[in-house]
Amino acid sequence: MSQIFHHSTNLISRLSIYGGVFILGLLGFALYEIELSPWYTDQNVAREQPVPFSHKHHAGELGIDCRYCHTSVEKSSFAGVPPTQTCMSCHSQIWTNAAMLEPVRASYRDDKSISWTRVNALPDFVYFDHSIHVSKGVGCTTCHGPIAEMPITWRAGTLYMSWCLECHRQPEKYVRPKSEVFNPNYEPPSNQLELGRKLVKQYKIQSLTNCTVCHR
Amino acid sequence: MLRRFVDPEGSQHTTGSSQAHPFLEPGQTFGSVTDKISSIVLGRGTTKGWIIGFAIGFCLLMVFNVAVAYLLFKGVGIWGINIPIGWGFAIINFVWWIGIGHAGTLISAILLLLHQKWRTSINRFAEAMTLFAVACAGTFPLLHMGRPWLAFWLMPYPNPMWMWPQFRSPLVWDVFAVSTYLTVSLLFWFVGLIPDLATLRDRAKNRAAQVIYGMFAMGWRGSAVHWSRYETASILLAGLATPLVISVHTVVSFDFAVAQVPGWHATIFPPYFVAGAIYAGFAMVMTLSIPIRKYYHLEEFITMRHLDNMAKVMLATGLIVAYGYMMETFMAFYGGNQFERAMVLNRMTGPYKFVYWSLILCNIAIPQFLWSSKVRSRVPALFAVALVVNVGMWLERFVIVVISLHRDFMPSSWGMYYPTRWDWATFIGTMGLFLTLFYLFIRFLPMISISEMRTLVKETQEGKGE
Numbered sequence: 055m056s057q058i059f060h061h062s063t064n065l066i067s068r069l070s071i072y073g074g075v076f077i078l079g080l081l082g083f084a085l086y087e088i089e090l091s092p093w094y095t096d097q098n099v100a101r102e103q104p105v106p107f108s109h110k111h112h113a114g115e116l117g118i119d120c121r122y123c124h125t126s127v128e129k130s131s132f133a134g135v136p137p138t139q140t141c142m143s144c145h146s147q148i149w150t151n152a153a154m155l156e157p158v159r160a161s162y163r164d165d166k167s168i169s170w171t172r173v174n175a176l177p178d179f180v181y182f183d184h185s186i187h188v189s190k191g192v193g194c195t196t197c198h199g200p201i202a203e204m205p206i207t208w209r210a211g212t213l214y215m216s217w218c219l220e221c222h223r224q225p226e227k228y229v230r231p232k233s234e235v236f237n238p239n240y241e242p243p244s245n246q247l248e249l250g251r252k253l254v255k256q257y258k259i260q261s262l263t264n265c266t267v268c269h270r
Numbered sequence: 271m272l273r274r275f276v277d278p279e280g281s282q283h284t285t286g287s288s289q290a291h292p293f294l295e296p297g298q299t300f301g302s303v304t305d306k307i308s309s310i311v312l313g314r315g316t317t318k319g320w321i322i323g324f325a326i327g328f329c330l331l332m333v334f335n336v337a338v339a340y341l342l343f344k345g346v347g348i349w350g351i352n353i354p355i356g357w358g359f360a361i362i363n364f365v366w367w368i369g370i371g372h373a374g375t376l377i378s379a380i381l382l383l384l385h386q387k388w389r390t391s392i393n394r395f396a397e398a399m400t401l402f403a404v405a406c407a408g409t410f411p412l413l414h415m416g417r418p419w420l421a422f423w424l425m426p427y428p429n430p431m432w433m434w435p436q437f438r439s440p441l442v443w444d445v446f447a448v449s450t451y452l453t454v455s456l457l458f459w460f461v462g463l464i465p466d467l468a469t470l471r472d473r474a475k476n477r478a479a480q481v482i483y484g485m486f487a488m489g490w491r492g493s494a495v496h497w498s499r500y501e502t503a504s505i506l507l508a509g510l511a512t513p514l515v516i517s518v519h520t521v522v523s524f525d526f527a528v529a530q531v532p533g534w535h536a537t538i539f540p541p542y543f544v545a546g547a548i549y550a551g552f553a554m555v556m557t558l559s560i561p562i563r564k565y566y567h568l569e570e571f572i573t574m575r576h577l578d579n580m581a582k583v584m585l586a587t588g589l590i591v592a593y594g595y596m597m598e599t600f601m602a603f604y605g606g607n608q609f610e611r612a613m614v615l616n617r618m619t620g621p622y623k624f625v626y627w628s629l630i631l632c633n634i635a636i637p638q639f640l641w642s643s644k645v646r647s648r649v650p651a652l653f654a655v656a657l658v659v660n661v662g663m664w665l666e667r668f669v670i671v672v673i674s675l676h677r678d679f680m681p682s683s684w685g686m687y688y689p690t691r692w693d694w695a696t697f698i699g700t701m702g703l704f705l706t707l708f709y710l711f712i713r714f715l716p717m718i719s720i721s722e723m724r725t726l727v728k729e730t731q732e733g734k735g736e
Binding site for chain 2: 058059064212214217
């Protein structure tokens with residue numbers, strides 16, 4: 055009886071056994087990397103806006119306080135996107151003819167809001183409150199990244215649950231003195247852990263990791 | 271050859287005690303065994319009977335597809351489940367199917383380790399039955415989740431949610447128990463198939479069959495080294511599968527026993543679930559083997575001795591199950607807990623009392639006929655009892671799931687459960703899945719292990735010589 059398979063089948067079958075393990079392992083690794091990549095999460099990807107608003111210029115170089123525009127951050131769950139009036143409080147006086155600002159003036163004229171592209175949007179099944187974080191010593195830049203260096207705003211975190219849990223499990227690694235919360239140039243001191251533990255105690259910060267804290 | 275089958279003491283014992291009904295009717299040779307079994311696959315072709323049977327199974331499988339498609343479209347609300355009965359048919363059928371599988375593992379693993387040679391002619395399709403039953407069982411908890419496409423969340427894997435499954439939940443233990451069970455059963459079945467696949471490869475006439483069987487035979491040439499490794503692998507897998515016979519249904523019983531619902535929270539659940547699983551499984555092996563041996567004329571291989579032994583296993587495990595029912599009732603009164611007592615009285619006299627008493631009839635009363643050797647030697651009677659036990663074991667899960675849930679601690683939360691047509695369609699649909707797979711199996715694979723039957727030939731010949 056003639057052979058059914060060519061001699062080379064031996065090699066192929068052996069390779070396929072080892073290959074199967076490695077290829078499956080590699081596939082799992084690749085999927086995980088894709089899930090974490092900016093391509094999928096939009097982390098560190100600058101979003102196009104109707105007006106190229108620069109946090110770098112306003113918050114960094116000019117030193118305008120975050121709360122000048124994001125007025126409700128200390129009282130409400132939502133930090134607030136400023137109305138055109140807030141822009142016009144300065145821009146009715148300076149750069150009044152800048153072409154770049156025409157959409158702002160148009161919005162003011164026509165009483166129509168500028169439709170900013172949302173950069174940090176949590177899904178609806180997550181409850182998040184800015185005010186409690188701000189009043190417990192979580193700085194703006196802890197979540198929003200180096201906002202004073204962003205010419206166009208990008209998302210600094212993945213917004214994955216792991217990203218939230220990094221701090222919720224170990225708040226002492228991130229917490230800062232309340233006086234520094236709105237400082238966009240704050241650098242954590244070298245003794246962050248020591249200071250953090252002290253602040254966690256002082257501010258009575260709980261490590262809230264129960265599901266229902268955020269998924270209500 | 272396999273050492274375990276030529277153990278001289280064992281063969282003497284076998285031939286000595288089986289004068290009336292041997293495991294293999296005498297007069298068979300190596301060649302005749304191989305011819306007979308392999309010709310069902312290769313020589314016989316696709317017969318009319320097979321096509322009709324397959325068509326029925328396939329139609330029911332399509333019912334399953336429709337039911338699942340509509341379920342995915344509308345959600346689990348199309349089933350009769352609601353608070354307080356959130357589990358309903360899905361969990362009843364899951365436990366029923368997974369229980370059926372246990373006989374296959376028992377036959378293939380425990381009876382192998384115990385040198386019970388009568389397993390040889392039924393182990394192959396009992397193992398196939400296990401696999402297909404686990405496949406049917408697995409669909410129910412997945413569909414019951416509501417969002418089955420997220421089923422992979424049940425597995426612990428590194429993920430950007432930084433979440434693990436809740437390891438304290440028996441439902442997660444279930445995932446591990448059932449997936450281990452499926453993996454080990456599949457490996458065991460496949461390893462056992464390899465020498466037979468090689469036989470089919472060598473006997474196949476057309477090129478496609480040669481290549482396909484050849485690929486799955488994985489280069490088997492039947493050398494002494496091959497046989498030695500084959501035997502080691504079989505024993506190792508049998509050793510792995512043996513604890514699974516006990517553990518899988520124990521874990522399934524934890525789904526109930528770990529909860530505090532009266533009627534679930536009982537320490538007797540694990541042993542009585544395992545016994546029930548083997549009981550149901552042997553009933554299913556009987557249900558399948560009786561028509562198969564008749565239709566494919568395999569009476570020489572699956573002899574009356576096999577049916578008799580299976581009936582005895584059913585009788586024994588059935589009595590353990592009966593003891594379980596008795597203890598549940600006894601403990602409800604002895605334990606002095608008013609909720610347990612109310613639950614048992616509700617079982618016997620409540621709105622579902624008809625189901626409970628049917629269960630007692632099917633699972634305890636009717637199988638007592640198996641004490642009589644006359645009943646055990648009559649094939650139609652055995653078939654009828656096996657069918658009754660299949661129904662009975664399903665009713666048992668209905669009693670446990672529905673009756674316990676529908677009236678718990680607070681009368682304000684009491685309710686009733688009525689299965690909808692989609693519940694029935696899904697259940698009957700999985701029978702279609704099972705039948706389809708089983709028909710494909712008997713068409714394309716040797717349903718009795720050729721290599722192991724050959725070793726029995728040697729023994730029957732030795733028996734004649736003595």
